[in-house]
Amino acid sequence: MEIILLERIEKLGGIGDVVTVKTGFARNFLLPNNKALRANDTNRKLFEANRGKIEADNAERRTDAEGRAKDIDGKQIVLIRQASNTGQLYGSVSVRDIVDALIEDGVAGVTKAMVELERPIKSLGLVDVKVKLHPEVAVTVGVNVARSPDEAEMQKQGIDVIQAMFEEEHAEAVATALEPDSEDEFDDATPPSEIAAEEAPADDAEEA
Incomplete structure (x- = not known):
């Protein structure tokens, strides 16, 4: 479908340009949102008769948007x-x-x-x-x-919150794995009471 653009449309053109677009795009978006007119003789004449006002209104809206952009950009x-x-x-x-x-x-x-x-x-x-x-x-x-x-x-x-969380969990897991097991400590070393019990008979024999 051929249309006359009433405002700049990215990748299509600017005000007054006559372009061809898919019928669905024109009927569902451009025409109902007053962004374009059907490109027929009547609308061409209507556009040219009102071109000055359309461009002036667009410039006013653009200036207003530029002023607002300073407060919004980067927010x-x-x-x-x-x-x-x-x-x-x-x-x-x-x-x-x-x-x-x-x-x-x-x-x-x-x-x-x-x-x-x-x-x-x-x-x-x-x-x-x-x-x-x-x-x-x-x-x-x-x-x-x-x-x-x-x-x-x-x-x-x-x-990166998720990465930081994973690193923290990994560090905790490593720390837990490196903690000594109390039961293993007793297995590796003979308790003092057992040592004393083993040495006692030898002392008694010397006294005899």
């Missing part, structure tokens, strides 16, 4: 989740979770459509997520998924 949100000792979450972190966390952190005006997450997050750790405040303005938000605030702080400092 890190913390999501506390239950997980196994291998770091796998009991569940996952979705786009909705990220949006809710941003709003709770004071970032207004973020919608699910702005968050680019290829797949749900299913393990502990830090994940960089792109948030498009405008078709031409994107920021990166850090998502810190941890089992507790303390672990989140460790991850923020660059510590």
